[in-house]
Structures are given as structure tokens and as C-alpha cells.
Amino acid sequence: MALSATTRPDRTPPAKKRDDTRLALLFIAPALIGFLVFMVWPTLRGIYLSFTKFNLLTPPEFNGLDNYVRMVQDPVFWNSMRVTVYYVFVNIVLQTVIALVIAVLMQRLTRRTWLRGAVLTPYLVSNVVAAMVFLWILDYQLGIGNTLIAALGMDRIPFLSSDAWVIPTIAAINVWRHVGYTALLIFAGLQTIPETMYEAGRMDGASEPRMFRSITVPLLRPVLALVLIITVVGSFQVFDTVAIATRGGPVDSSRVLQYYIYDVAFGRFQFGYASAMSVALLLVLVIITFVQYRVTRADSSDLN
């Protein structure tokens, strides 16, 4: 470091005027511009556009609540909402249960980095990559998944081409990519539970399942609550996997909300209506976050 700590008597120490306003403005200027231009302004604009008719080529025309009226009456919108909620449900239940088991087992078996690295690997690739590889693995005729199923003497499953299987399959593909990340978050939460609790439990002769129920679960609750809020909000925004693997099909059975919004905006250039549906999604997310926060009491811990 080029700064020496020797004092130079000829220089008076800086006076007590501790106001760096000008410098601070300079320092936050790029971030502030980014924040205002690409976060605050688009948020307000998105809400404004939802009250307009806008095709991107001519200026937006204010049309009041038309988009919202249309939305409420649009069966495709409601179908998308239903499909999305179904997806989120399957995705979150599967992911949380598996992640919890992985985290607890890592805690009890071994804490080696390589193990955590192995389960995290799928998280390193994009949703697009995940969708591509499972499109191939689950291919009806040639996929190794269906080859295996046929070899076991069962009927081949049209994973991504039947309306009954498509959403659970997409949910499972995304579980594959995200479960390691979620498990490591929960694992980090487990590390905050003092080992002495388990020692005490063991002294009292408690079995592992008993300790899981009476020590791990209650003490992990705030962490689980946060994990759930993060993963549910993320899950509602599903798009990539659907766009690559099914394009919303068969028919509309995997047309999740975000894919429908994209379709309306870029397929039909109805940016006003697309914005209205985005606002609806935003509202749903805000409400869900709020409810989850209250129900799970994410802000309080039982550790004290």
C-alpha cells in the first residue's frame, strides 16, 4: 500500500467538517442512474402501460381499465394462472422436501465440500441447458429415461407431450436444477443450530428421527420460511423451461403465465394487455410473500 502511516507535522489534520455530499453523489451516481432508469422508472411505466393500448410502434393510448376487464374475462389468462399455480405447487413441494432431506443427511453424514459441490453442479448450467438435456433424456422413443422404463416392462410415458404429465415433468426438471442450491441454503441454516442441542438429545437417548422432529424442525423454521419465500417467488416466474421444452403445449396445458405474457407482447404486440397481466402477477407475488411472512413468522426465531 502506498499510504504510509507516519504523521507529517506540517500538515494540519483534516478539520472536523465531515460532509462528503459532493463526493457521495459522485460515488452513487452510476448506481443511482441504473436504479432510477432501469428499476424505478420501468416499474412505474409498467403500471402505466397496463392502462393503455400499446403496440410498440405508435405511442401508447390511455384506455382505462379495458385491459383489466379483458383479463378477467380471458379464459386463457385464467388457465395460465391455474397452470402456473399447479406448477408452483408441484415444484415447491418436491424441491423443499428433497432439499430438506439432502441438507439433513449432509449435516449428519459428512460435510465435505465435494459432496456439496456435486449436488450444486446442476445449478451452474442454465435453465435452457437443463430443458434441452431432459428433452432428450425423456424423449418418448429414444430417450434413455423411456428406454429404461420400457426395459422394466412398463409403458413408455409421454413426459412432455401429454397434458397430464407436462407440468409435473417441467416442475421436476426445475427441481433437478435448483434442489442443490436450496439444499445448501437449508444446510447453512442447519449449521446455526448448536451441536450441543444434539448432544443433549443423544444423552437423553433420543433417536435421530426424534431429534429431527424436536430439535431440527422447530429451530430451522425461520430459515425454511425465508427459503420458501425466495423459491416460491422464483417459481412463479417460470419461463425458460417452458419456452424451450414445450412452447406452452400440448394445447395450453403448460402455458404458464409468464409464457402467455411473452406471447401476447412479442407474438401479438399487445404490450398494454401484457403489462396488465404482469401487474396481476406482481400483485400475486406481493400478496403471497406477505402471507407467507406472516404465517411462518419468518422474522422470529425459537433459538433463544
Add this chain to the structure above:
Amino acid sequence: MAIDTAPPVTTAGPTPPARTVDPPEPRRFGIGRAFAWAFMVLVIAGSLFPFYWMLRTALSSNNALYAGSDSLLPVQPSWGGFERVFGLQSGQEAIDAGGAGQPIDFWRYLFNSVVVSTLVTVGQVFFSAMAAYAFARLEWKHREKWFAFFLGGLMIPAIFTLLPNFVLIKQLGLVDTLLGIALPSMLMTPFAVFFLRQFFLGISKEVEEAALIDGASKVRVFFRLILPMSTAPIATLAILTYISVWNEYFWALMVSYTDKSRVLTVALGVFKSQTPQTGPDWAGLMAATLVAALPMLLLFMVFAKRIVNSIGFSGIK
């Protein structure tokens, strides 16, 4: 802007994670432990098998895949898939091998992905660090109010701003450019500012005061003292940012229309839609998929420990 809003929740600090010495692991043998290990082995196999399968398929001859769908090794090993991905096969040759025959050059997309990810990572981390320093160490009016305002940004789901941001990028004339893809996340994310501020707050003030008394300006303190002392959290943040930008699909899909600005994720989708609908070129598709995934897998190999340990809770909002 990533589809997973989960911010890279991160443990900061130049010191390694708190627990370097694990408590002794219980070494009892029992049916429970055997089941537990069996489950873990299954999880690991499930996590890693698809990667092997990409490689196995990419190295097979596409036309042989139909007969050899149950072979665990490459069927009629061939570089054909990779040759099609990098545009090394002539159109007719590619069609004969089961490909689409359209010229495609993944080097271009690889280059685009590197440019976008680098622009965003360097810009975002640097500008967020500057802002974080202002929020952590400079004295100015309404500092806390501004910071709360910034944090409010965490509440906005990334996906909500995509449409209006696209409109803005279009008005700026940046559609179908790499800068257009990078710009919205190049200047900051609330999480990066929050994360770095947390770390800067933890740096001892005394060193800083000494430098100030010595006549150094605050700008100099930031560049010569704060930044060098924060290389660990900055590196962690940079790696996580790079990965999430590299994997971004939705936003890039909106902005890019031609090869000029297609990044790997988008190109992969296009490549997939070009492949013959009946009898897709799986060897070529898996080669492309592997090429798109490989850079991040290599990055992971190099920084595995840092990435794995960065996932925790001490930095959560």
C-alpha cells in the same frame, strides 16, 4: 434479471467460513446410515448423470442413436455433432448426418456471451462497490433514506421490469446489440450494493482514519485501501454475477434478433428450433448444449470451494 430471483445469498469475509474444523462425525454403522448413504448416492448420480449423457450423445453419430438408444457408451463415436455446432460441416454433409444444414457458428455466440457477462459483471460490481462505499463510509445528508430506497428495489421481481425495460432499450435504439442486453444490469443491483455495504461496514475504521490524517483523499482511500481489502467478497460476488448473467435467457431472448447479438442460451434455443422436427439432430443438440454449459462447469471446477461456501445466510436481507 435472472429468472431465479433468489439473490446469491452470500457469506462475506476474507476469512474462510467459520467452521473449518467439523465436529467429529458419528461413525456408527446401522441400517439408517446405510439408507442415508444410498439416498445420497442416488442424489449425486441424479445430479451428474445428465452431464454424462450430454457427452455420450454429443460424441455419438446421430443416425446411429436410433438403433443404439440403450447403449451407455457413445454409439459409433464421432465428432460430427461438434463439427455441426461450430459450422465445420458443409450444409449437405450436415443434412446427411441428421442436422439442419443451416450455417451456425457457436464461436460467435460464445464470444457474445463472454462480452455480455463480462460487461455486466465488471460494471455491476464496480459501480455497486462505489455506491456501497458511499452508503457505508461517506457522511452525507439523508444517507440512510437513500439506502432504504435502494433496498426497496429488492422487492421488485426482476420479471416485472423486463417488458418496460425492453420498451426503453428499443427507444434507445439498442435492440439487437450486446450493450442493449447488458445495460439494464450493468450499473447496479440492490443486492450487490447491500452485500458490499455490509462488508465495508465491517472494515476497521482506524486504518482508514490513519490514511486520511496522512492526507489521502477519500477517493484514494476507496481505491487503494477499501477495494484491495475486499478482494474476497468482491471476487465471490463477481463469480456469482457472471454465472447468473451467463445463464440468463428471457431478457436476452427479448433483445436479440440476429446472430449479431445472440448469446449462447438464445442460440441454443434457435438451434433447437432449426433441427428437423421429425428425427431431431440429438448429437448436434447435445454437443451445443455441452458447449453452452462447459464454461460455467469449468469455472465451477476452479472456484468450487468459494462458490459452495458462498451460499449461506449471513448476507440475507
